[in-house]
Amino acid sequence: MTEIKILKNILDENRHRADDNRQVFNKHGILALNFIASPGAGKTTLLEKTIFGLKDRLNFAVIEGDITGDYDARRLAALGIPVVQINTEGGCHLDAGMVHRAYQDFRLDKVDILAVENVGNLVCPAEFDLGEAFKVVVLSVPEGDDKPAKYPLIFSEAGAVIFSKIDLLKAVNFGLDKARADVRRINREAPIFELSAATGQGMGEWLEWLSGKVESMKGDEAG
């Protein structure tokens, strides 16, 4: 029983810190996104292309979560945006305290979108709110159309779902209709985007939706 109680304390403390982060983000008019996916689903490439597509209109900052190393942080810093790397040293997810420490390095008044790339994992990150406005769950089509049904918690919590690498649809066995229906069964609201960051197919719709989210948030503040 001790073990369970301690886990509950960890989650309670994380929730308080996440609420604090959310207040900070709201105060500065920042749309914070928590990108979650398996290793290799294409989170970093999606972020690269998202930032590249919107950086003339919006200011980005990125927090990169990885077990070890700074490969992805270097890829994104090459776009000329502020990036902080968090190494979890074995931990399978980010938590709100790590994110809190990381964003101290940013000039928050200069940030419109804070993109947090979580550790590659479809399980652990589901339980830890980071203070984000919403989670973006990315599923690459080579992973298979059974994943929403097999990892329901994370898909139920998504504010947006992206089926990525659709340029590979012809080479793999992935039923878009089945995957869409399985997401919709556990999540009635999240928009589902189908895109390839590599070829650009479907990116326009995602970028428009995302910039619309920033505008409506800034509108809420002004009003």
Place this chain on the structure above:
Amino acid sequence: MTEIKILKNILDENRHRADDNRQVFNKHGILALNFIASPGAGKTTLLEKTIFGLKDRLNFAVIEGDITGDYDARRLAALGIPVVQINTEGGCHLDAGMVHRAYQDFRLDKVDILAVENVGNLVCPAEFDLGEAFKVVVLSVPEGDDKPAKYPLIFSEAGAVIFSKIDLLKAVNFGLDKARADVRRINREAPIFELSAATGQGMGEWLEWLSGKVESMKGDEAG
């Protein structure tokens, strides 16, 4: 500090249970394998084709680990082999106790290879010995050639590494030489197989190696 101590106790207890499992497997001449990969790397398809390729010569049993559901267990049971499903209900890995309870359902004297398919995850399963003879770590080429460097613990612990879905090599950007070199840097011994369970390419070498492992284990017992 309490938290860390409890985690240590969990790992210690798991290690004892794993050693017990290992003794049971050795006593019955069972080669136990722990298959670990990201969600969607193709573990289940690899298992299907491995069992199909060797079932005339060797007797298989399978323990399926999933967060929820029994999709994969049903796929494998269709091959006419005994399968037990474990649902972790949110847990990101199997542990030795779960495996212990699961194999009570098998007639162990009839089993040559016990294949345990862990929860889809490249992080958490690395820490929990199940009593296996070795871990088989599967990386599908669409995930990217940077994964051995980004998830070093699991690749360092592998007794065999499989680069899967190599039928997709032309469609994705995956450097076989880079991936091989990165595995070899952290793991000097594990053989590296490159195969496609879908097309059969490279399967022969893997099946030969695996049946050789069973033979040498049975030889050790006899000798």
